[in-house]
């Protein structure tokens with residue numbers, strides 16, 4: 001049983017949804033709707049913690065933004081995905097159907113490729129990195145389990 005909308009109040013609730021979508025994505029890795037939903041949810045997480053600024057410093061969050069915001073406009077070939085990343089623009093001549101089939105393997109633009117240490121990544125490993133990034137974020141910013149009252153990253157996680 002999934003929680004209703006009104007039980008989704010905090011960023012961690014949204015993260016739970018992201019983890020659930022990741023499990024569905026893993027079971028059905030070529031399903032474009034599930035993939036798209038995953039990245040849309042991921043795209044909203046910085047808003048829910050009021051930290052849109054995080055995207056400036058983290059490739060993985062920018063990649064989620066690109067996929068969530070422009071994915072439906074990508075042409076179904078890899079070159080245009082790279083171009084869309086690079087230019088932040090979309091073509092008029094768009095392909096609305098089947099677009100996610102291609103970007104289930106995603107070629108990253110140079111800047112993101114450098115920080116991600118790969119020029120190509122499949123949808124599932126990318127989604128896995130996204131989940132891991134957010135899991136670490138919440139762990140680091142939660143109060144440390146030692147009871148000091150400090151955030152984990154400023155305490156035992158330092």
Ligand SMILES: [Zn+2]
Pocket residue numbers: 144145146147148152155156157
């Ligand atoms: Zn501690």
